Amino acid sequence: MGSATHTSDAAIARPLVLGIESSCDETAVALVRGDGAIIAQAIASQEAEHAPYGGVVPEIAARAHAERVAPMIAHVMAEAGLSLDEVDAIAATAGPGLIGGVMVGLVSAKALAMAAGKPLLAVNHLEGHALSPRLADAGLGFPYLLLLVSGGHCQILAVEGVGQYRRLATTIDDALGEAFDKTAKLLGLGYPGGPAVERLALQGNPRAVPLPRPLKGSPEPHFSFAGLKSAVMRAVESGAHKPADIAASFQQAAVECLIDRLQFALTRAGPFPALVVAGGVAANQTVRAALEAFAGKNAMRFTAPPLALCTDNAAMIAWAGCERLASEGWTRDGDFAGDPLDFVARPRWPLDASADTVRGAGVKA
Numbered sequence: 001m002g003s004a005t006h007t008s009d010a011a012i013a014r015p016l017v018l019g020i021e022s023s024c025d026e027t028a029v030a031l032v033r034g035d036g037a038i039i040a041q042a043i044a045s046q047e048a049e050h051a052p053y054g055g056v057v058p059e060i061a062a063r064a065h066a067e068r069v070a071p072m073i074a075h076v077m078a079e080a081g082l083s084l085d086e087v088d089a090i091a092a093t094a095g096p097g098l099i100g101g102v103m104v105g106l107v108s109a110k111a112l113a114m115a116a117g118k119p120l121l122a123v124n125h126l127e128g129h130a131l132s133p134r135l136a137d138a139g140l141g142f143p144y145l146l147l148l149v150s151g152g153h154c155q156i157l158a159v160e161g162v163g164q165y166r167r168l169a170t171t172i173d174d175a176l177g178e179a180f181d182k183t184a185k186l187l188g189l190g191y192p193g194g195p196a197v198e199r200l201a202l203q204g205n206p207r208a209v210p211l212p213r214p215l216k217g218s219p220e221p222h223f224s225f226a227g228l229k230s231a232v233m234r235a236v237e238s239g240a241h242k243p244a245d246i247a248a249s250f251q252q253a254a255v256e257c258l259i260d261r262l263q264f265a266l267t268r269a270g271p272f273p274a275l276v277v278a279g280g281v282a283a284n285q286t287v288r289a290a291l292e293a294f295a296g297k298n299a300m301r302f303t304a305p306p307l308a309l310c311t312d313n314a315a316m317i318a319w320a321g322c323e324r325l326a327s328e329g330w331t332r333d334g335d336f337a338g339d340p341l342d343f344v345a346r347p348r349w350p351l352d353a354s355a356d357t358v359r360g361a362g363v364k365a
Contacts, residue, residue: 008051018073019317028314168265
């Protein structure tokens with residue numbers, strides 16, 4: 001009897017999920033187990049394809065996903081030494097994102113799920129980011145305050161459980177990652193812009209260029225970075241400032257906006273035991289250091305995923321699938337249907353569907 005109970009517990013705790021991510025310009029595949037072990041993974045960047053254009057071209061991205069996803073699935077399965085029969089579910093990003101790329105990954109997952117008779121898990125890309133810190137930090141429990149910052153999103157969310165997200169703030173215009181990329185383009189740094197701006201900022205004076213801090217101190221809880229981008233453009237066009245000083249001053253302004261808005265969210269909705277950052281901008285070390293200091297000042301635990309889990313990846317998608325299975329009481333011997341095979345890819349898919357629409361472009365989030 002004891003052995004049977006142990007086996008059942010193991011089945012609940014350790015599903016094996018194949019994840020596929022294709023929402024923007026990374027094609028990624030990963031096998032993740034429910035105890036947080038990444039069994040195998042592969043990521044193919046499209047930097048070379050998009051670099052001549054200074055940003056992601058949706059049609060080029062979708063074509064690259066279509067060419068790469070099947071060989072990458074085969075590679076990951078071969079590296080793990082496993083067959084699809086040994087996988088418990090197939091998870092794929094179903095939105096939000098560039099719709100052509102999202103469709104490539106989701107259709108691939110549907111085909112695998114149908115062929116192998118496995119459940120399909122249609123994962124919200126933002127949920128992948130939101131839960132990814134728990135993949136790297138097994139001790140991180142719910143609830144926590146999440147700053148989600150990437151090329152397409154800038155939000156503060158109360159993460160209260162799997163599938164339970166309360167949006168506290170979003171951007172009314174541009175995401176911070178997009179502002180980093182635009183600044184890089186203005187400074188002639190190339191693509192991807194975020195890491196290039198961060199490197200150049202190390203050589204500059206963060207107080208040398210007077211730049212605005214949009215919505216800092218505002219009673220409106222949200223973010224805005226369009227005005228900051230415009231101010232950077234004017235600083236570049238003036239020719240009065242060193243590029244390194246512009247980069248450093250932009251980064252400092254962005255950090256101050258993040259900290260101010262986090263403090264406002266904490267005042268309105270706190271306290272929280274932990275502050276978590278996720279998304280591509282979470283790889284920025286200056287941003288991380290400021291957030292860690294903020295967390296310490298507010299007696300909060302600080303958690304950030306490893307750099308490899310900050311940018312788009314399939315491990316976070318597979319892990320979100322594992323989290324969902326666990327939350328819904330999945331067992332290996334049970335009957336779990338997953339999502340329907342006619343699940344429709346979504347270019348927009350808010351984590352908090354009940355959140356109020358905000359002015360400007362915030363509805364995108």
